[in-house]
Amino acid sequence: QKEVEQNSGPLSVPEGAIASLNCTYSDRGSQSFFWYRQYSGKSPELIMSIYSNGDKEDGRFTAQLNKASQYVSLLIRDSQPSDSATYLCAVNTGNQFYFGTGTSLTVIP
Amino acid sequence: SAVISQKPSRDICQRGTSLTIQCQVDSQVTMMFWYRQQPGQSLTLIATANQGSEATYESGFVIDKFPISRPNLTFSTLTVSNMSPEDSSIYLCSVEDLRRNTEAFFGQGTRLTVV
Numbered sequence: 080q081k082e083v084e085q086n087s088g089p090l091s092v093p094e095g096a097i098a099s100l101n102c103t104y105s106d107r108g109s110q111s112f113f114w115y116r117q118y119s120g121k122s123p124e125l126i127m128s129i130y131s132n133g134d135k136e137d138g139r140f141t142a143q144l145n146k147a148s149q150y151v152s153l154l155i156r157d158s159q160p161s162d163s164a165t166y167l168c169a170v171n172t173g174n175q176f177y178f179g180t181g182t183s184l185t186v187i188p
Numbered sequence: 189s190a191v192i193s194q195k196p197s198r199d200i201c202q203r204g205t206s207l208t209i210q211c212q213v214d215s216q217v218t219m220m221f222w223y224r225q226q227p228g229q230s231l232t233l234i235a236t237a238n239q240g241s242e243a244t245y246e247s248g249f250v251i252d253k254f255p256i257s258r259p260n261l262t263f264s265t266l267t268v269s270n271m272s273p274e275d276s277s278i279y280l281c282s283v284e285d286l287r288r289n290t291e292a293f294f295g296q297g298t299r300l301t302v303v
Contacts, residue, residue: 110290111291113291120299121297122278122280122294122295122296123231124294125189125291125293128290128291167231169292171290175233176221176282176284176292178230178231179230180229180230
């Protein structure tokens with residue numbers, strides 16, 4: 080079992096819609112959770128971090144964490160073509176970062 | 189967040205040669221890591237660069253192939269030795285400062301092609 084699992088996609092949404100990205104993790108002791116955005120040919124860019132159960136909102140992005148279900152999600156509201164990228168879920172267990180394989184998102188104008 | 193400068197940004201190298209990649213951070217950080225990302229794949233941790241001591245390598249990666257230095261809290265190098273075409277990949281430096289938070293930030297990456 081992988082430490083962090085994501086649907087690889089591709090996920091396509093029309094411009095203005097909500098994009099929903101999901102991630103599960105295996106280590107119950109994980110404390111820190113992150114979403115990175117990676118444009119093709121570029122390095123990952125941190126867009127959200129979440130540390131406690133519930134929702135955390137930052138602009139059009141909302142991260143959701145449910146530690147009981149070992150589940151992290153990212154919602155992107157009012158999706159824009161510039162949001163088209165691969166989104167990596169990452170978990171810090173305290174000893175190491177683990178990254179998911181990423182979900183490719185395409186926002187269709 | 190820390191500003192990370194990684195160079196070279198890209199290189200094309202002959203098989204059998206070695207390339208050293210540099211990672212410079214604008215502030216002292218506790219943790220520095222080296223990752224590899226092959227086309228269409230996620231990140232694979234190569235090693236944790238330890239300041240003043242030998243790096244900690246992940247399974248499948250060895251010091252002879254990927255020697256790492258970290259002479260201080262702001263700088264590290266990764267060398268890819270005796271390269272083969274299978275080493276063609278993007279190599280990424282990442283830093284984490286445990287004194288501030290547990291977020292990790294990445295350098296711009298080095299795109300390596302071995303011919």
